[in-house]
Amino acid sequence: MHLEQELQRARQQGIFIASGGSGDHGHSVGANGIFTHGLKSFFCVCEDGAGECVCAGAVTFDLEYARWMDEHQRHMNDLRVALSAQMSDGELRVLVDGVMLHYDQVFRLKGFATKSDVFHVLSGMWMSPAERFFMWLGGFRSSELLKVLVSHLAPLTDQQLMGICNLQQSSQQAEDALSQGMEALQQALADTLASAATAVGAGAADNVTNYMGQMAIAMSKLTTLENFLRQADLLRQQTLQQMHRILTTRQAARALLVISDYFSRLRALSSLWLARPRD
Structure with a gap:
């Protein structure tokens, strides 16, 4: 029943519905859930033994993220009411745990989308x-x-303050390492593409072979992205979880x-900026 609902929703949204096995005309569904049609890829959600998979690309990720945001706002409203009403810690814990689980959902959603279209997420x-403007590698900077x-x-207690400071420091170190890795990847890609351009400009008989070989190397490097x-x-995700453990x-x-x-204030700022008078 769940799969049928997903399929119906996918059809209504214009999402491509693929068979669970290999298809014709360049269609194929891999075991990793990535559907390829020509040069385009989509992420697919399949159920064991099902004959069909729901396959979606960047547009569907945007729609699902918007739905996640709507649900997130409902969670936040519940939290705000609970704090104002001085709800017991036990009842409040249920709401907090629900928000943490909801964050896990968006990280899973982004994981699917990254496999489908890494540049869209980036x-x-x-x-x-x-x-x-504040984004770093597809999301927020934990340290900031x-x-x-x-x-x-x-x-905060001294122990909590130390825990937060240590978490901030370790997050900053991890971010720096990933940023350095991204810089190295960009340089490696630039060098590879420059080599491909040099091969074409050299006028050698095997220019095309060299070019395609260099492009294949560049493609393989993109998996690192x-x-x-x-x-x-x-x-x-781990920063949020650690924060949750440190705090009451x-x-x-x-x-x-x-x-x-x-x-929310960042989104409001965006709306105000886009709606500003343009003289």
């Missing part, structure tokens, strides 16, 4: 312009978010609201 076109949180969570984005999202339930609820409000 570009952040599914986010508002102001969010993209922790800086925002510290000033809003006082009072997917790994960088997955590691960046894993860092973000009530502090964690406040922290989640601070994070949500921060990104």
